[in-house]
């Protein structure tokens with residue numbers, strides 16, 4: 096085997112030595128052995144009879160002492176390292192860069208090569224150690240001499256050590272006396288490297304195109320018009336929405352000067368201005384838009400967005416409708432309020448008339464009489480029926496929570512406040528109705544705030560400083576006697592008058608028992624149990640009950656009976672036991688109730704029934720003994736069935752209350768004056 100020929104590389108620095116040795120190894124390594132030394136590391140003793148490559152003529156002085164006899168010196172022509180050239184190609188046009196190398200000669204040589212190779216879109220400022228930095232640059236470009244870059248420069252583009260050019264390589268082969276084919280082969284290898292670079296660039300280019308397409312789709316997909324232009328006025332982004340808004344095609348607009356595309360001088364002035372940071376309204380063709388813009392300092396560009404104002408209003412409306420969907424909807428209308436009694440019919444007729452005004456309404460009525468039902472029906476009958484209907488219950492929430500629920504809060508109003516603040520119910524009910532349920536439970540602090548809202552028709556969020564106008568109709572409801580609260584100083588009279596511009600009083604169910612059969616039928620139908628009937632005696636017993644819990648209690652009773660009944664009929668056995676029912680009218684704040692009211696407060700339905708029985712028995716001329724009372728209950732209503740022992744207990748209680756007197760021996764029990772009054776005043780009209 097013939098020994099491989101050998102060449103020696105002598106370079107100034109280790110970096111250069113390694114890079115050049117690698118390069119030659121890669122290209123002609125299969126033909127020659129490559130040895131390499133650098134001045135910076137250690138040079139060999141005298142070299143004789145060798146082909147020596149100098150990395151540059153500049154090292155001549157430093158290496159000439161080791162060059163012995165019979166050596167052939169080739170000074171390498173060096174060119175830019177094509178592998179990293181893309182780093183320069185990606186720098187924007189006209190970028191000023193500091194070109195850093197070790198000597199003035201290498202610097203000017205390199206810059207010359209770069210320009211000759213067509214990489215002339217950037218502006219090179221020469222720099223080598225010892226040179227004064229006069230011009231300010233942010234980017235330094237260096238062929239592997241990173242440590243020579245002045246520390247003031249933050250961004251370094253290392254384009255790698257300059258490589259030996261193809262002419263030098265061909266010369267080396269020539270001196271080594273390789274045949275011509277070898278040279279061609281090498282040239283191909285060299286070209287292949289350059290093609291690889293092109294491939295790399297093409298790949299990057301593809302990626303960029305893809306990214307650009309993607310970005311264009313994103314920008315076009317956005318609902319707003321988007322515009323970007325350089326400080327010189329050249330348009331770089333012009334999306335589809337903006338095409339529609341302006342009637343100008345993006346193909347024409349992009350690359351064009353903004354002044355040629357948008358004719359509205361005020362708009363252009365606004366887009367360029369740096370002082371006014373607020374958004375502004377403009378008219379584009381026939382659309383009103385809200386324009387927002389910001390500067391991209393690094394890109395020396397301005398970006399602007401154009402929002403269609405009509406669409407924004409439409410969006411707000413949709414958001415409001417969404418609110419309505421989320422339960423802020425008035426579910427009932429007057430046709431849902433069941434009952435044929437004169438009392439209810441009259442109340443409905445008056446309420447319908449009041450609905451059509453825009454005035455505040457106070458609804459008074461015992462619990463379960465349908466106050467919320469009426470409020471909802473009034474809203475649906477009012478001109479605000481397409482707006483939201485929001486209900487808030489003053490007995491359900493603590494004061495602080497109620498305050499922020501009602502009036503909303505600003506960002507950071509309190510710990511845990513949602514970022515960006517929150518709209519309160521008054522703001523959310525804009526254009527609609529707010530129903531203030533159990534208004535009698537409102538705290539003094541909230542009374543003061545509510546009064547101000549009703550007076551000013553403005554709200555101020557918790558922690559906020561601006562007043563927000565509101566357009567809301569107020570319907571309040573209470574089962575408390577607000578007048579007596581005013582007398583006690585617990586309810587503000589001025590607030591009362593603001594709430595009670597109009598007034599509706601809902602009659603309790605016991606005052607309109609005629610409504611019971613239709614209500615019962617309605618509640619049965621509501622559960623889709625249309626085939627179910629109610630027996631006559633069950634209806635009779637139900638009508639006898641005092642219904643202190645009103646229609647809600649009746650509804651619950653029917654639900655119970657439907658749950659426990661067998662077959663197709665609700666019977667008296669399905670009526671729940673006495674404990675199921677509300678025993679008396681809920682405590683109201685009242686000071687001047689009459690005697691009748693007092694008795695209602697203290698008597699349970701069972702006690703009322705016993706009084707009625709005693710009265711009946713005495714009407715028949717008989718003695719109301721424990722036995723006869725007990726028998727009476729057995730015959731009439733199994734749910735009030737009382738043993739003699741139970742009767743004894745009950746009449747003792749009634750005696751304590753002053754409604755009966757219990758005679759000694761066989762004389763039985765009689766109604767007292769109060770007991771007789773109770774029956775005669777007719778707290779309930781029915782007879783057992």
Ligand SMILES: Nc1ncnc2c1ncn2[C@@H]1O[C@H](COP(=O)(O)OP(=O)(O)OP(=O)(O)O)[C@@H](O)[C@H]1O
Nearest residue numbers: 431432433434461462463464465466467468646647
């Ligand atoms: N006339 C009626 N017709 C049909 N359903 C009724 C009627 N009155 C009340 N209801 C029903 O009775 C229940 C109680 O009514 P609502 O909640 O409106 O009473 P309320 O007076 O607001 O009670 P509270 O004061 O306890 O809040 C509801 O289910 C309602 O639908």
